[in-house]
Amino acid sequence: MEEKMSGIVLGGVSFGENDKILNVFTLEQGVVSAKIKGVKKAGAKLKFASEPFCFVEFIFSKTGANRTVIGASLIDSFYPVREDIVKYFCAGAVVEFVKRFYLKDIVSPDTFLLVVSALKGIAYGDNTPKVTLINFLVSALKVAGFQINLSGCAHCGDKIDGRVFFDYRSGAFECEKCFDRTGREVSIITLNALIAADNGTLKEDDIGTDKALKLLEYYIEYRTDEKINSLKELIKICH
Ligand SMILES: [Zn+2]
Numbered sequence: 637m638e639e640k641m642s643g644i645v646l647g648g649v650s651f652g653e654n655d656k657i658l659n660v661f662t663l664e665q666g667v668v669s670a671k672i673k674g675v676k677k678a679g680a681k682l683k684f685a686s687e688p689f690c691f692v693e694f695i696f697s698k699t700g701a702n703r704t705v706i707g708a709s710l711i712d713s714f715y716p717v718r719e720d721i722v723k724y725f726c727a728g729a730v731v732e733f734v735k736r737f738y739l740k741d742i743v744s745p746d747t748f749l750l751v752v753s754a755l756k757g758i759a760y761g762d763n764t765p766k767v768t769l770i771n772f773l774v775s776a777l778k779v780a781g782f783q784i785n786l787s788g789c790a791h792c793g794d795k796i797d798g799r800v801f802f803d804y805r806s807g808a809f810e811c812e813k814c815f816d817r818t819g820r821e822v823s824i825i826t827l828n829a830l831i832a833a834d835n836g837t838l839k840e841d842d843i844g845t846d847k848a849l850k851l852l853e854y855y856i857e858y859r860t861d862e863k864i865n866s867l868k869e870l871i872k873i874c875h
Contacts, residue, residue: 639696661734666743670703714759726765728866730754736862737780746779764841770833773852786834804858
């Protein structure tokens, strides 16, 4: 049986002397794996389709549960993400997010579109790569069921403009009046950067973007027990 699917290559592992097993996040069927033959040989025709981040239209042949790539056309390689270390870690964080949250066969067209648009933005966009990554994480966490509540204090509903506390267990912010000692104090700058990301007005890198990245990294690890290593690396080089 043949299948045609659009997918983002998440990565691959060597298989035998010349082959690889690819991990691909597809629009149609979520994350699938597929063997791609001969791609470790010099001049291999389908080599481009085995590189992480590449957006490819694949043709798979499927026998039982096993897929093999029999054709591929490149939609976008997002090449600039390979040339700049900040872009590289931002794109890496997007791909890792999918690997951690979308196990095999979980179909999420919404996440797929977010991933394509984030990689495009990181590679070519007007926003900085970090801003694009924050926008992606805020939206993708929502789709994955780990939404950060940015609508004000989670208890009284007031807009927070003084001291602010974040409850990592629930993903909610609290004002000083309602703080019940479960949250941890964070900077209002962090909250404002996340609110701006949520309504599409976060534009430039500043102290707020770095703080927002740190909160997101900590939140994802605390809440889901998943580490996004590229995000950790990105935060390290931001100092
Ligand atoms: Zn409150």
